[in-house]
Amino acid sequence: MRKYLLRRALFALGTLIGVSLIIFVVLRILPGDPLVAILGVEGHAKMDPADRAILMRDLGLSDSLPVQYVRWMRDIATGQLGKSFFRGDTVRDLILHRGPLSAEIAILALIISWLVGLPVGILSAIRPNGWADAVVRSLSVLFIAVPGFWLGLLIVLALLFWFGYKAPIIIVQLWQDPWENFQLIIGPAVVLGLAQGAYIARMSRSCLLEVIREDYVRTARAKGAVERAVVLHHALPNALLPVITISGVLLGFVLGGSVAVEQAFGVPGLGRALVVAIVERDIVVVQNLVLLYAGIFVLVNVLVDMSYAWLDPRIRYQ
Amino acid sequence: MADSVPSSSRKSRVSRRSFLKTIGVAGAAVGTAPAFLRSTAEAQETPFRDPAAKRGGTLRYGVHTAPAHFDVHQSGTVANIGAQSPMYDTLIRRDPRDGQTIIPDLAHKWDVSPDGKKYTFHLRKGVKFHDGADFTAEDVKATFDRIARPPKGVLIPRSSLFTAVGEIVVLDPHRIEFRLTEPRPRPFMLGAFASGWNIIVRKKTLDDNQGNLRQVMNYPGTGPFRHVSRRDKEVWIMERNPNYWNKGLPYVDKLEIYHMLPFSPELGASLLSGKLDYARLLDPISWRKAKEMPGVTAAAFNQSVIQAVYMNQKKVKAFQDVRVRRAIHLAMDRHVLVDVVKDTAPMQVGGFVYPFHEASTPRAELEKRLGYQKDPKAAIQEAKKLMQAAGYGQGLKGLDFLVRGANTFKLWAVAIQAMLKEHLNVECNLREVQISQWFEEAAAGNFDLGITAIVSALMDPSDYFSSWYGKDAPNNYAGWTNEQFHSLARNIEREVDDSKRKTMIRQAEDILESDPPLIPVSYEQIYDAWYNRVRGQNPSTYFGIYDVVRWDQVWMAKA
Numbered sequence: 120m121r122k123y124l125l126r127r128a129l130f131a132l133g134t135l136i137g138v139s140l141i142i143f144v145v146l147r148i149l150p151g152d153p154l155v156a157i158l159g160v161e162g163h164a165k166m167d168p169a170d171r172a173i174l175m176r177d178l179g180l181s182d183s184l185p186v187q188y189v190r191w192m193r194d195i196a197t198g199q200l201g202k203s204f205f206r207g208d209t210v211r212d213l214i215l216h217r218g219p220l221s222a223e224i225a226i227l228a229l230i231i232s233w234l235v236g237l238p239v240g241i242l243s244a245i246r247p248n249g250w251a252d253a254v255v256r257s258l259s260v261l262f263i264a265v266p267g268f269w270l271g272l273l274i275v276l277a278l279l280f281w282f283g284y285k286a287p288i289i290i291v292q293l294w295q296d297p298w299e300n301f302q303l304i305i306g307p308a309v310v311l312g313l314a315q316g317a318y319i320a321r322m323s324r325s326c327l328l329e330v331i332r333e334d335y336v337r338t339a340r341a342k343g344a345v346e347r348a349v350v351l352h353h354a355l356p357n358a359l360l361p362v363i364t365i366s367g368v369l370l371g372f373v374l375g376g377s378v379a380v381e382q383a384f385g386v387p388g389l390g391r392a393l394v395v396a397i398v399e400r401d402i403v404v405v406q407n408l409v410l411l412y413a414g415i416f417v418l419v420n421v422l423v424d425m426s427y428a429w430l431d432p433r434i435r436y437q
Numbered sequence: 438m439a440d441s442v443p444s445s446s447r448k449s450r451v452s453r454r455s456f457l458k459t460i461g462v463a464g465a466a467v468g469t470a471p472a473f474l475r476s477t478a479e480a481q482e483t484p485f486r487d488p489a490a491k492r493g494g495t496l497r498y499g500v501h502t503a504p505a506h507f508d509v510h511q512s513g514t515v516a517n518i519g520a521q522s523p524m525y526d527t528l529i530r531r532d533p534r535d536g537q538t539i540i541p542d543l544a545h546k547w548d549v550s551p552d553g554k555k556y557t558f559h560l561r562k563g564v565k566f567h568d569g570a571d572f573t574a575e576d577v578k579a580t581f582d583r584i585a586r587p588p589k590g591v592l593i594p595r596s597s598l599f600t601a602v603g604e605i606v607v608l609d610p611h612r613i614e615f616r617l618t619e620p621r622p623r624p625f626m627l628g629a630f631a632s633g634w635n636i637i638v639r640k641k642t643l644d645d646n647q648g649n650l651r652q653v654m655n656y657p658g659t660g661p662f663r664h665v666s667r668r669d670k671e672v673w674i675m676e677r678n679p680n681y682w683n684k685g686l687p688y689v690d691k692l693e694i695y696h697m698l699p700f701s702p703e704l705g706a707s708l709l710s711g712k713l714d715y716a717r718l719l720d721p722i723s724w725r726k727a728k729e730m731p732g733v734t735a736a737a738f739n740q741s742v743i744q745a746v747y748m749n750q751k752k753v754k755a756f757q758d759v760r761v762r763r764a765i766h767l768a769m770d771r772h773v774l775v776d777v778v779k780d781t782a783p784m785q786v787g788g789f790v791y792p793f794h795e796a797s798t799p800r801a802e803l804e805k806r807l808g809y810q811k812d813p814k815a816a817i818q819e820a821k822k823l824m825q826a827a828g829y830g831q832g833l834k835g836l837d838f839l840v841r842g843a844n845t846f847k848l849w850a851v852a853i854q855a856m857l858k859e860h861l862n863v864e865c866n867l868r869e870v871q872i873s874q875w876f877e878e879a880a881a882g883n884f885d886l887g888i889t890a891i892v893s894a895l896m897d898p899s900d901y902f903s904s905w906y907g908k909d910a911p912n913n914y915a916g917w918t919n920e921q922f923h924s925l926a927r928n929i930e931r932e933v934d935d936s937k938r939k940t941m942i943r944q945a946e947d948i949l950e951s952d953p954p955l956i957p958v959s960y961e962q963i964y965d966a967w968y969n970r971v972r973g974q975n976p977s978t979y980f981g982i983y984d985v986v987r988w989d990q991v992w993m994a995k996a
Contacts, residue, residue, distance in 0.1 A: 155873035157505045157651075159513030161594035161892060161904075163876055164911030173590035205505045207652040208669050216668070275706060285710035288695055288703075289671040385703035387671055395670060399505065400873050 120428075127424070131417045138413040139406070143188055146402045153178070153204055153400035178204055180402075191406065201403040203396075210407045213392055220290055221381070221388035223300070224307045225373050229366065231312025236319025237362070243320065244327035245350060255320060262317035267310045267376050271383030274306055290387050307380045307388075314376065315369045322365050326358035333357075360430060367423035374412045486685055487973055487992065494993030495691040496971065499704050499713040503670040503696040506651035509636050510584055513594045513892060515982050518633055519717065520673050520694050522986040523687075524567070525636035525658035528558055528577060529627065533990045536738075536979030539631045543572065543659065553620035553933045556630070560611040564682040566639055566657040567664075574613040578605045579640035581615070588648045595894050597903060598629035620933050625897045632894050633984040636660075661687040661989040670696055681989075688973070688992035700782055700844075708966055714993075715967040715974070717982060721780050727966035734975075735966040737783055739793050741896065741981035743905070744784065744845070746853065746956040747879070747887045751916040753836065756885075759952045760827040766953045767820035768860040769853065770813040775959050777852050778845045784959035789906075789949040792960060793980075794896050796942040806950070817860045824861055832862025839884035840867050841875040846888050849958060853888070879914040887914060890961065896980045898942050902926040906954045917954035970994040 154174055155163045166174075175181040179190065194201045200210035243255040278284045286306060291299040330336065331354050339353045340346075378390035385391075389408060396404035500519040509517050509525070530542040544558035564572040583591070585599035603618040617626075629635070642656045650656055655664040659682065662675035675692040695713060697704040705723025708716035709730070719727065719735075728735040748756040748765060755761045771786045778784055786809060790797035803809050807816040824830055840850040850867050857863035865886055870878065879887055891912045893901035903926065904910050908918045925945050932938040965976050973991040 150877065151871055151873040152877045153873065155876045158511065158592055159505070159594070160872075160876060161513035161911070162511055162592040164880075165592050165594060165596070170590055170592055177590075206503070206507065206654070206669060213669070272702065275702065279706045279710055283710055285706045285712055288697075288707050288712050289668065385697075385701075385706070392670065395502065398871070 124425075127421050131421060134417055135410065135414055139192075139410050140188075142406050142409045143191065144184075146406055147184060147187075151400050153180070153402065156399040156401075157204055191403075195407075195410075200407050203404050204401045205399060210404055213404065214389065214407075214411065216290065217387060217389045217392055219292055220300075220304065220386065221377060221390060223293065223304045224311065224377055224381070224386070224388060225370065227304055227308035228311035228315060228373050228377075229370065231308060232315035232319050232369065233366075234316075235313065236316035237323055239316075240320040240323030240362075241327060241350065241355070243324040244331065245346075247328060252324075255324070259317035259320045262313050263321075265314075266379070267314050268379035268383040270313075271306065271310045271380050274310070275384060286384065286386070288385065303386055306384045307377065307386055310380050310383075311373050311376050315366075315373060318365060318369055319362060323358060323362050326361050327354060330354045330358045356430065360427060363423055363426060363430070367420045370419045371416045374416065487688075487990065490688045490973065490992040491994065492688050492690075492992070494689050494995070495693060496689045496988060496991060496993060497693045497695065497712070497714045498988070499695045499697050499707055499716040500718065501696065501699055507654050507656070508591075508650035509634065510580075510587075510593045510595070510638075511591060511649075511651060512634075515718070515986075516696075518983050518986055520696070522633055522636065522660070523662040523675055523692055523694075523988050524660040524664060525638070526660050526987075527631060527633065527635055527637060529631045530987075531631055531633070531979075531984040533974065533985045533987070536976060536985045539627050542631075543577070543637055549623055549626075553623060553626075554617040556615040556617075556626060557608070558613050558615075558630075560613065561682055562611055564659050565680050566659055567678065568639075568657040570639060570641070570657070572637070572659050573610040574607040575610075576637055576640050577613050578607050579643050580635070580637050581605055583643060583648055584635060591649050595629070595632065595634050598625075598632070598894060598900065620931055622897075622899070622930075622933050622935070622938055624935075625895070625899050625930075628895045628897055631984065633986055634894060661987060662692050665691075672696065683989065687989040689988070692988060711968070714971050715965070717963065717965050719964040719966055721783055721964065724783075724964040724966055732969050733966055734969055735964065736975060736977045737962050737964055738976045738979045739785075739791070739981070740961040740963045741791075741894070741983070742890050742892050742961040743787070743791075743901075744849070744890045744958040744961065745888070746958060747884070747889075747915040748953075748956070749882060749885050749887070749915055751882050753833075753885045755827070755829055755833055756915070758827045758829075760823040761829055762953045763951065764820040764823035764827070764861060765857065765863070766950075766956050767808045767816040767823070768813075768856055768863075769808065769956055769958070770856060771809060771957075771959065772811050774849055774852060777848050778959075781844045781848060783962035783964050784845075785962055787960040788946065788957055789953075790898055790942065790946050791896050794898070796898065796939045798943065798946060808950075820861060832864065834864045836863065836865035836885040837883075838865040838867050839875060839878055839887040840869040841887075841889045842869050842871045846890075850888055853958075882914075882916070884914075888958070894983070898945070899926070899930045902929065902945065906949065913954065915955060919948060919952050919954070922948045922952070 152163070154166065154171065158166065172181065179187060191201060198211060200214070202209050203213070239255045243252045246252055286302045287299050291303060293300045336349060336354050339349045377388065378393055381388045381390035382394050393405065393408045396408065501514070501516040504512065504517040504520055507521070509521050512518065526543045528542060528544045529539055529547065532538040532540045543560055543564065545561050546559045548557045549555070558577070560574055560577065566572060581599065581602070582605055584593050584595060585602045587593045587596060601617040601619055601621050602615050604616040606614045606616060608614055636658065639657055642650070646653055654667060661678055661681050661683065663678045665674040665676050667673045673694040677687055677690050681687070695707070697707065699718035700720040704716055704718070705720055707713045708719065709723060709726060724735050727733045748762055750756045775784045775786055785792065788798065788803055788809065792800055792803065804811065807819055810816060838850060838854065840846050847869060854865055854867060857865060875889060878884055879889070891905060893904065905912045906917065906922065907913060907926065908923050922945060925941055925948065929938055929941045929945060932941060963982055970993055971991060972994055976985065979985055
């Protein structure tokens with residue numbers, strides 16, 4: 120197991136280095152001048168080459184690319200993560216302040232996806248081709264197809280115009296006011312959770328249908344086990360492995376989807392910070408947040424893989 | 438639109454009884470009080486105190502995203518001035534009651550020499566910065582030395598307003614003189630000094646930071662509010678300055694300034710749900726909804742921005758022909774273009790001079806001109822003739838139309854593309870880019886047509902005649918030049934006689950109409966809305982969102 124973990128850690132490190140190189144290079148070759156966002160249009164128009172040189176030097180953008188990359192890696196290693204081009208705020212503070220909100224949204228979305236997706240997937244599988252199955256399949260396709268940010272906007276507008284309600288407009292952490300915090304996260308979590316739940320419903324339905332036809336399940340029924348026990352104790356555990364796998368992949372979709380959904384709900388999480396940083400050409404913030412998301416994705420997938428050994432005693436890592 | 442604010446409260450008029458009482462008391466005080474009391478009375482002047490005002494409460498105000506940096510002088514966006522202005526004063530200011538009249542601020546009076554070359558400001562005594570330091574003429578000198586002649590690496594868009602300032606002389610700790618190298622029109626110079634951008638900062642603050650305040654979040658001002666806390670991209674909280682020189686102000690105890698994208702559903706939703714008391718830069722749909730709501734007032738006012746299409750004369754040979762440019766100018770149906778974006782942002786038709794400026798062609802007369810009529814047929818016919826005469830009767834093909842990536846420009850670009858094709862057989866390919874890339878491309882001349890918005894600090898034509906239409910001017914992306922115009926603009930800049938100046942401005946306007954440096958698409962308006970518990974602010978007569986942003990005269994009916 121230790122060797123397996125070491126191997127996975129090395130692979131993960133390699134993946135993250137690759138991601139960092141890609142994002143670093145892409146951000147520096149993309150067109151667009153960050154000084155426009157910093158100085159504004161009028162200030163930028165008045166800039167002469169000498170001013171530009173001073174500003175680029177202050178931002179660290181006049182150094183060679185390898186020097187900039189090494190400086191970034193050093194900042195990560197020391198936990199500093201660099202400073203935003205704008206206002207000099209540190210990326211670390213940004214992540215510490217907004218990260219918990221986005222993490223809550225992601226976790227709650229995952230929980231909702233399982234709470235919704237698994238039961239409807241089971242229902243659909245044990246009554247295949249019935250009306251319940253048809254409804255579930257239609258709804259799951261609908262929630263997969265509908266863009267989350269559009270659904271989010273509809274929810275915001277419906278709550279506003281029907282109830283005169285809007286969620287809090289600034290960050291309230293869970294430990295500061297749980298109720299206000301819940302109001303902030305529930306909208307994005309539901310939208311993201313329903314979309315992921317649709318995938319889980321479809322995956323669990325198809326896995327369960329396959330497992331239910333296995334010999335050992337028939338044997339369990341022949342031995343007189345009630346149907347509920349057959350499904351929940353015999354069939355479902357074996358059907359869950361692919362569902363757990365896809366949950367790890369779906370986390371990537373949650374992270375990516377949270378960017379647009381946070382924007383739609385106006386939730387000041389990391390996703391929204393990323394959108395603003397992209398618009399402002401705040402290279403330091405963008406590269407750190409993208410790397411953070413990549414790191415989370417890699418870590419979750421390692422944990423998912425490791426959970427197989429716990430779920431399936433036949434699986435052992437070497 | 439519901440508005441239960443009595444007009445007397447809104448305009449802060451003083452009743453006859455209290456006026457006579459005040460005169461009597463003031464007369465007795467001046468006659469009998471010792472000198473130090475008289476100077477204290479000077480410092481306590483409150484030109485617009487509202488007798489109905491209540492003290493206390495918190496104003497929650499939603500405006501623009503967070504500033505990119507903290508140096509107001511180096512900024513060109515309301516993200517700075519909207520958030521930071523409450524902490525600072527200016528030398529003189531625009532009256533918040535109408536947004537136009539210039540009234541005393543840190544300077545309680547001023548003298549202008551008959552030749553228009555010396556502006557002497559008499560500063561208030563006993564004014565303190567938030568850190569307790571005394572305000573003196575040295576601070577004003579340091580501020581305007583920096584604005585007029587910024588150090589290397591510091592970029593101040595309003596420097597061009599003070600190019601005529603030769604020397605700034607401190608006569609004594611409370612008197613300062615600006616000596617111009619040549620005369621400038623008084624309204625222009627006073628407007629420059631009164632601009633909300635030109636906040637007064639401490640000399641020591643500038644010295645301690647090598648003249649660059651971009652990364653200095655909380656530098657001391659003399660303003661009605663002082664910094665309490667800021668959460669990046671969320672909210673900036675300020676509290677009432679208990680030592681404010683303008684005794685009795687501000688009325689509210691706290692300001693919470695929330696950062697939200699302009700014209701965004703989030704801003705509109707926050708106001709409509711009651712999370713904000715006052716919202717600026719609302720989208721038209723939220724604004725119309727707010728107008729229908731009981732207990733909410735909605736107002737529209739003019740902004741200091743022109744939306745324009747550039748024709749790159751350096752790259753496209755056809756655009757060097759004035760007939761082609763005039764033809765394209767005439768082919769625009771401006772009323773339709775304003776209508777196309779009516780649900781996105783509020784706009785109005787205008788020409789090359791702000792349509793609401795006293796020196797511009799009156800609207801009724803403008804709308805009789807080709808290019809501004811509601812029925813564009815005559816203008817289109819003339820445009821076709823011009824293209825024919827220029828040898829482009831078959832039109833133009835394959836023009837690269839650089840579109841700045843915002844909703845209004847995207848909508849306009851499609852409409853303009855259709856108008857050009859339909860009326861003149863001019864074909865263009867739309868290329869949408871993000872704002873920072875747009876300006877990079879424009880500065881490099883990598884476009885044939887380009888659509889964007891440009892700002893001016895003042896409504897006075899001398900400001901934007903140089904920055905928008907000047908030869909090699911920063912915003913003259915098309916490379917336009919017309920010696921007759923440039924010569925006239927220089928004269929307008931120096932003419933101190935008001936009526937002669939107005940005549941020259943009209944002449945300049947005529948030159949621009951016949952030889953367009955750009956195509957004016959529209960002029961921006963601003964939509965504000967607020968709950969009627971917010972009193973003392975009505976921006977209907979304001980020009981722009983940069984001058985009246987201090988909130989010192991605002992009070993809450995329910996604290």
